[in-house]
Amino acid sequence: MPLNRDRAICLRKVEFSETSQILTLFCRRSGSIRVIAKGAHRRTKEGASKFDGGADLLDVGDCVFIDHSSRDLGTLTEWKLIDGHIPLRTNLRAMLLAQYLAEILSLLLGENDPHTPLFDRLRVTLPALTTPRVEEEFLAMQLDVLNDTGYLPSFTSCVNCGGKIDARAAYMPQRPGLICQNCEPAYTDRIAINPRLLGIAGSILKLPRVRAVPQRLPRLTRAQTDPLNAFLANQIQQIIQRRLNTARYIC
Numbered sequence: 001m002p003l004n005r006d007r008a009i010c011l012r013k014v015e016f017s018e019t020s021q022i023l024t025l026f027c028r029r030s031g032s033i034r035v036i037a038k039g040a041h042r043r044t045k046e047g048a049s050k051f052d053g054g055a056d057l058l059d060v061g062d063c064v065f066i067d068h069s070s071r072d073l074g075t076l077t078e079w080k081l082i083d084g085h086i087p088l089r090t091n092l093r094a095m096l097l098a099q100y101l102a103e104i105l106s107l108l109l110g111e112n113d114p115h116t117p118l119f120d121r122l123r124v125t126l127p128a129l130t131t132p133r134v135e136e137e138f139l140a141m142q143l144d145v146l147n148d149t150g151y152l153p154s155f156t157s158c159v160n161c162g163g164k165i166d167a168r169a170a171y172m173p174q175r176p177g178l179i180c181q182n183c184e185p186a187y188t189d190r191i192a193i194n195p196r197l198l199g200i201a202g203s204i205l206k207l208p209r210v211r212a213v214p215q216r217l218p219r220l221t222r223a224q225t226d227p228l229n230a231f232l233a234n235q236i237q238q239i240i241q242r243r244l245n246t247a248r249y250i251c
Ligand SMILES: [Zn+2]
Pocket: 158, 159, 160, 161, 162, 163, 179, 180, 181, 182, 183, 184
């Protein structure tokens, strides 16, 4: 069986038996993979471990794995920690937003489908979440995840009639997309969203980029990003047809 070497970010970790872990890793070249790390917590008498004591959520590491193409789970044979994101782990807001990004990536990325620019974006975004630019960095990354995986909603047209989103906009908790002011009255449980905020989201997607990273992000407050985060989380939940564990933390 060929061994694959890649750099990866841990998106999901499930402890399995006393010593093993099942991991969802976002690999730079291979995309999302699911692997079992047998004996992840086991150490030799000298204290050495093939897995650096086991991977943690959001850890960046160099991994070696066997991809059993006919089977569901691959096998992780080595894990060397590169970045444990210590500053992130001491900042609650940053950690919750990072956990949300890990959850949506683990659900939206298809297995073995490479998304190298998105991987590089996440590498830059995770440390940026501990800076004063946290809210705009998080929103921009979330938009890129949706854009890259093909789940970005239209910010300019109504999902119901195709008409232009104009002076008023809303969305419904049970379906993806935005509805225009003409269609709005037909839905009693709609949630209004300011079209100006939708305009901000649209303009972030059009910013010039250097190595996939958008430049000159506007400074945003939570009064601006919370309604957008709630709309985008609803969009994701309607597409994957399940609730996100971390959605309640982001807005
Ligand atoms: Zn409409």
